[in-house]
Amino acid sequence: MGSVSRRGLLAxxxxxxxxxxxxxxxxxxxxxxxxxxxxxxxxxxxxEQAVRRYAAxxxxxxxxxxxxxxxxxxxxxxALLTDSxxxxxxxxxxxxxxxxxxQVLDLSALVEGVKGDFNPAVLGPKTYRGRxxxxxxxxDTQMLYYRKSLxxxxxxEPPVSLDALLDAAxxxxxxxxxxxxxGNDGGAGVLGGTPLYAAGLRLVTEDGGVxxxxxxxxxxxxxxxxxxxxxxxxxxxxxxxxxxxxFLQGLTAMQWSGLWALPRVREELGDDFGVLPxxxxxxxxxxxxxxxxxxxxxxxxxxxxxxxxxxxxxxWVERTDLQQDFALxxxxxIPARVSLARRARRxxxxxxxxxxxxATEHGHAxxxxxxxxxxxxxxxxxxxxxxGGASPEREVRGVVRxxxxxxxxxxxxx
Amino acid sequence: xxxxxALWFWVFVxxxxxxxxxxxxxxxxxxxxxxxxxxxxxxxxxxFVGLGNYAAVLRDDAFVGSLETFVVFTAFIVPAxxxxxxxxxxxxxxxxxxxxxxxxxxxxxxxxxxxxxxxxWKMSIFNGVRSGLANTVLGWFGGEPVAWLAGTDPPWxxxxxxxxxxxLQAGFYMILFLAGLQRIDPVLYEAAAVDGARxxxxxxxxxxxxxxxxxxxxVVLLLVVNAFQAFDEFYNLLSDARGYPPYARPPLVYLxxxxxxxxxxxxxxxAGAVILALVVAVVTVAQARWLGLGRREGDG
Numbered sequence: 001m002g003s004v005s006r007r008g009l010l011a012x013x014x015x016x017x018x019x020x021x022x023x024x025x026x027x028x029x030x031x032x033x034x035x036x037x038x039x040x041x042x043x044x045x046x047x048e049q050a051v052r053r054y055a056a057x058x059x060x061x062x063x064x065x066x067x068x069x070x071x072x073x074x075x076x077x078x079a080l081l082t083d084s085x086x087x088x089x090x091x092x093x094x095x096x097x098x099x100x101x102x103q104v105l106d107l108s109a110l111v112e113g114v115k116g117d118f119n120p121a122v123l124g125p126k127t128y129r130g131r132x133x134x135x136x137x138x139x140d141t142q143m144l145y146y147r148k149s150l151x152x153x154x155x156x157e158p159p160v161s162l163d164a165l166l167d168a169a170x171x172x173x174x175x176x177x178x179x180x181x182x183g184n185d186g187g188a189g190v191l192g193g194t195p196l197y198a199a200g201l202r203l204v205t206e207d208g209g210v211x212x213x214x215x216x217x218x219x220x221x222x223x224x225x226x227x228x229x230x231x232x233x234x235x236x237x238x239x240x241x242x243x244x245x246x247f248l249q250g251l252t253a254m255q256w257s258g259l260w261a262l263p264r265v266r267e268e269l270g271d272d273f274g275v276l277p278x279x280x281x282x283x284x285x286x287x288x289x290x291x292x293x294x295x296x297x298x299x300x301x302x303x304x305x306x307x308x309x310x311x312x313x314x315x316w317v318e319r320t321d322l323q324q325d326f327a328l329x330x331x332x333x334i335p336a337r338v339s340l341a342r343r344a345r346r347x348x349x350x351x352x353x354x355x356x357x358x359a360t361e362h363g364h365a366x367x368x369x370x371x372x373x374x375x376x377x378x379x380x381x382x383x384x385x386x387x388g389g390a391s392p393e394r395e396v397r398g399v400v401r402x403x404x405x406x407x408x409x410x411x412x413x414x
Numbered sequence: 415x416x417x418x419x420a421l422w423f424w425v426f427v428x429x430x431x432x433x434x435x436x437x438x439x440x441x442x443x444x445x446x447x448x449x450x451x452x453x454x455x456x457x458x459x460x461x462f463v464g465l466g467n468y469a470a471v472l473r474d475d476a477f478v479g480s481l482e483t484f485v486v487f488t489a490f491i492v493p494a495x496x497x498x499x500x501x502x503x504x505x506x507x508x509x510x511x512x513x514x515x516x517x518x519x520x521x522x523x524x525x526x527x528x529x530x531x532x533x534x535w536k537m538s539i540f541n542g543v544r545s546g547l548a549n550t551v552l553g554w555f556g557g558e559p560v561a562w563l564a565g566t567d568p569p570w571x572x573x574x575x576x577x578x579x580x581x582l583q584a585g586f587y588m589i590l591f592l593a594g595l596q597r598i599d600p601v602l603y604e605a606a607a608v609d610g611a612r613x614x615x616x617x618x619x620x621x622x623x624x625x626x627x628x629x630x631x632x633v634v635l636l637l638v639v640n641a642f643q644a645f646d647e648f649y650n651l652l653s654d655a656r657g658y659p660p661y662a663r664p665p666l667v668y669l670x671x672x673x674x675x676x677x678x679x680x681x682x683x684x685a686g687a688v689i690l691a692l693v694v695a696v697v698t699v700a701q702a703r704w705l706g707l708g709r710r711e712g713d714g
Binding site: 073074077078080081093095097098100101103176183184185186188189190192234235236237238240242251372373375376379380381383384387388389 | 457542546563566654656671677
């Protein structure tokens with residue numbers, strides 16, 4: 001029993017303890033004006049050295065970089081509850097609850113004058129009631145990779161509608177090769193709201209209501225179950241969708257993956273591949289790709305708020321040369337600054353240029369009002385539709401109810 | 415003299431009592447308090463909501479579903495581990511030579527980490543592609559590859575979840591049963607043989623099992639409590655960067671995502687943790703009463 005209580009406690013109160021335990025590398029503590037900056041672990045070689053180099057080049061304060069593998073979002077969420085967290089950190093957000101809870105500082109002043117140069121699709125979700133709480137670092141997007149040779153052999157055209165994608169996936173499933181890989185869970189995790197946008201809907205409306213309370217939602221989501229029922233999907237691959245290995249090893253003819261996978265795919269397949277957005281569905285449908293950006297944020301518990309802000313401004317607003325280096329010299333991301341994205345030579349040709357075009361023309365970012373609770377409810381329902389064959393109408397109704405409650409909660413606050 | 419003894423009592427007990435209070439009781443009470451507040455992204459909330467979180471968590475079908483998952487998991491894992499570890503113990507107990515060797519071999523998996531075992535199960539034994547171990551074996555018999563962890567119809571993930579825990583814990587319970595077996599007086603078996611009881615099922619049913627009663631009760635209790643705490647293998651087998659599927663989600667995984675994931679709804683998570691603790695307490699007490707925990711061997 002003793003250990004039961006401890007585990008129960010772990011679930012609730014351990015944020016505090018976990019954060020205490022991870023207070024390492026803070027160096028001199030309160031001495032001097034040392035800043036602590038957190039990054040999640042990037043997979044690409046050289047990124048860590050690069051961010052340490054940027055930090056060392058800042059002259060107004062000593063910045064110590066912490067490179068944090070593991071569940072980064074959970075680590076930052078827990079650390080922000082305490083005084084021992086970072087001063088400056090990158091975050092897949094900040095989330096609405098972090099902003100409303102006053103955990104991150106208002107950074108609007110930092111982007112004054114250059115706000116228009118940040119891609120509005122990714123700056124939008126970091127803006128709450130006109131104030132900016134995170135400076136977008138780089139843009140990431142996802143798309144459908146396909147093997148040209150396999151499609152040619154099967155006599156399949158690159159699919160431009162959801163129905164065509166379903167047919168193509170079935171036609172491409174032969175022997176040991178599956179037609180399509182949408183992640184080991186069948187797509188519920190990685191696709192998220194993308195199919196809804198492809199059906200001409202949205203997650204949250206401009207005025208903060210549910211954006212998919214329409215028959216089209218159930219119709220499109222229901223089609224995803226057909227991919228699963230047809231056995232066209234690769235499931236249980238050794239590496240998940242974010243890694244192009246399944247596609248490169250020939251386990252699947254098409255795979256949904258990130259822009260970051262492009263250099264490796266090009267290196268191994270040469271010209272034998274192309275990229276597509278998620279195809280549109282129905283009358284109001286249009287192609288769609290998700291876009292998102294890690295943002296640089298400043299903790300409200302920082303003891304050096306002004307210097308921290310200066311540092312963020314210096315790195316993520318003023319030093320465009322470092323921003324370009326970070327976006328393009330290690331991994332493969334689209335710079336968050338429109339002016340830099342336009343200048344980048346590596347993004348001007350071939351599939352990379354296609355990807356940039358998809359992100360610009362068809363990109364949709366997760367809205368700020370779409371909270372983790374809403375996301376969980378939606379993803380659970382999508383998974384039940386895809387894998388369990390649950391009734392899409394009933395599942396969508398359930399999600400609409402839960403998301404409305406959640407939206408009411410967050411729009412009620414302050 | 416008495417004062418010196420009191421002093422020494424506190425010198426020895428004090429640090430532990432302090433640690434216990436600071437790291438167990440204070441957070442525990444804090445967590446209970448959090449359950450009555452709207453505590454999103456904070457451990458010092460100000461907005462009191464009374465029993466709101468309790469109502470919300472009990473209305474959440476995901477939480478109720480997680481309790482159902484626990485019940486199903488327990489229904490599989492408790493009898494399976496019981497039968498398997500008892501069989502191992504009976505076999506090892508009969509071995510004449512190299513008994514220590516077999517005992518160690520069967521006990522070894524207990525030293526393996528749940529995380530490591532879960533990853534091996536997920537990535538090499540039960541992965542969904544043709545080259546996975548389980549699918550290779552299926553292939554010999556002409557079977558189609560199965561996506562073990564990615565499908566609910568049929569729910570193959572139970573096979574993966576149950577076998578990994580069975581492999582990990584059977585050796586430990588085998589040791590408990592061995593200890594129990596070695597305490598049985600050989601005279602009983604001799605008497606049974608004289609009375610004409612054939613070795614095998616009759617002896618097991620009428621001598622061995624009744625004599626193992628106290629051990630069995632302890633084993634079943636431990637198994638149920640451990641099943642309640644299931645987290646590691648579920649999380650490592652089924653979660654991915656985007657979250658966790660809506661099936662096979664035991665209570666601690668649910669609470670983890672609610673309170674410690676990006677959700678950071680510490681109020682709701684605390685309410686769920688308190689409810690869970692109460693359920694465990696009630697089940698354990700009821701079970702102990704029903705099975706007669708603490709009664710002496712052979713009393714029943």
